[in-house]
Every structure is written in structure tokens, then in C-alpha cells.
Amino acid sequence: GENVEQHPSTLSVQEGDSAVIKCTYSDSASNYFPWYKQELGKRPQLIIDIRSNVGEKKDQRIAVTLNKTAKHFSLHITETQPEDSAVYFCAAQTHSGYSTLTFGKGTMLLVSP
Amino acid sequence: EAQVTQNPRYLITVTGKKLTVTCSQNMNHEYMSWYRQDPGLGLRQIYYSMNVEVTDKGDVPEGYKVSRKEKRNFPLILESPSPNQTSLYFCASSLLTGSNTEAFFGQGTRLTVV
Numbered sequence: 285g286e287n288v289e290q291h292p293s294t295l296s297v298q299e300g301d302s303a304v305i306k307c308t309y310s311d312s313a314s315n316y317f318p319w320y321k322q323e324l325g326k327r328p329q330l331i332i333d334i335r336s337n338v339g340e341k342k343d344q345r346i347a348v349t350l351n352k353t354a355k356h357f358s359l360h361i362t363e364t365q366p367e368d369s370a371v372y373f374c375a376a377q378t379h380s381g382y383s384t385l386t387f388g389k390g391t392m393l394l395v396s397p
Numbered sequence: 398e399a400q401v402t403q404n405p406r407y408l409i410t411v412t413g414k415k416l417t418v419t420c421s422q423n424m425n426h427e428y429m430s431w432y433r434q435d436p437g438l439g440l441r442q443i444y445y446s447m448n449v450e451v452t453d454k455g456d457v458p459e460g461y462k463v464s465r466k467e468k469r470n471f472p473l474i475l476e477s478p479s480p481n482q483t484s485l486y487f488c489a490s491s492l493l494t495g496s497n498t499e500a501f502f503g504q505g506t507r508l509t510v511v
Binding site: 318387389390 | 430437441499503
């Protein structure tokens with residue numbers, strides 16, 4: 285089955301800096317890569333996603349890049365703010381007759397004022 | 398409002414006492430799944446269902462059962478809970494196909510087995 289590795293496990297940055305979280309996946313059939321943000325005590329919520337026919341997608345301060353050849357994708361957050369502090373999960377999904385998400389272990393992002 | 402609802406939010410129980418965590422969605426999603434979240438281990442899938450009466454094991458199914466008798470409901474059953482099932486549980490649902498297969502999560506159920 286699919287295996288998703290996520291790094292780093294924790295990331296501390298100063299407000300205004302950029303943050304990058306990287307994930308690799310194992311199944312070349314995966315074609316959908318969402319990112320979820322989980323604030324303390326809350327449920328994971330989708331913040332951005334990318335499909336395999338696109339190399340990069342941007343939404344205001346967040347962007348995701350995908351390298352299918354290398355089987356890795358990354359989340360980029362620019363101009364970080366304290367409210368960006370949360371756990372971020374990457375995931376990979378394969379549409380091969382059924383749909384199931386495999387998550388990375390998560391990255392705790394701490395943004396200091 | 399589109400949502401996934403889990404109950405209860407918090408539960409403390411004793412070893413061996415059967416319990417059920419309910420999950421219901423109002424978005425007519427075919428796909429539903431259960432995850433457990435443990436520190437350092439991320440979200441691990443327990444069971445999933447692609448439609449009514451269709452269920453399958455995820456990565457950590459031991460000690461759990463599920464059923465999908467109706468499209469909107471996907472309860473998680475622990476027949477004989479043990480302390481290693483103490484965890485935070487999330488139910489999620491999504492469309493199975495199409496351009497938007499975003500997974501929507503319930504509020505979570507924090508289970509403690511003593």
C-alpha cells in the first residue's frame with residue numbers, strides 16, 4: 285500500500301519567515317495530494333490540495349508543489365503569522381477503483397511573534 | 398450546514414465494556430472512514446467504507462468493528478476495549494469520485510480505557 289513520509293516533525297519559525305514542509309510518497313499511482321491543518325483541540329481541515337496533472341498551486345500565502353518523478357510534494361507558507369501555528373498533515377490518495385487517504389505523521393509548526 | 402457529527406466527544410470506559418462511537422454525515426458522501434490519532438503517529442486509518450454494506454480494513458483494524466447499514470451512518474464498535482485503544486478518534490467522509498474528494502472530519506472522540 286501507499287506510504288507517506290513527512291518532514292520535519294516539528295518546525296519553529298519567527299513571525300514573517302517562510303515555512304516549508306516536505307512529504308514523499310511511495311505509490312506512483314497516487315494522483316491527489318491534500319494538505320490538512322489541525323489547530324489544537326480541533327479537527328483536521330483541508331487548506332490546499334493538488335492533483336497530479338499540476339506542478340504547483342497557490343492560494344494567498346500558501347502554495348503546494350508536486351514533483352511526480354521524484355514522488356514528493358511540499359507545502360510552502362510565506363509571511364507566517366502566529367495563527368499559522370498548528371499541526372499540518374500531508375496525504376496521498378489513489379483513485380484505483382476506490383478512494384483512500386494515507387496521511388503523513390504530521391508537522392507541528394510553531395510561529396513565534 | 399454540511400457536517401460530520403460524532404458522538405460522544407469524550408468517553409471514559411473500563412476494559413472489556415463494549416462501546417459504540419457514532420458518526421453521521423449529511424452530505425450524501427459514499428466514502429466514510431475512521432482514523433485514530435496518537436502522538437507521533439499521525440492519523441492511522443482503522444476501517445473505511447465505499448458505500449452501504451461495503452466495508453474494508455485500514456491499517457490498524459484489530460479490536461474494532463464497523464457497519465454501514467445506511468449511507469449517512471458509520472458507527473465504530475469496540476467489542477472489548479483495552480487500554481491500548483485509548484486515543485483520539487476521527488470519522489471522515491468524502492465523495493468517492495469527482496473533482497472534489499475533500500475529506501470532511503468529525504469533531505473527534507477522545508476515548509480513555511482504564
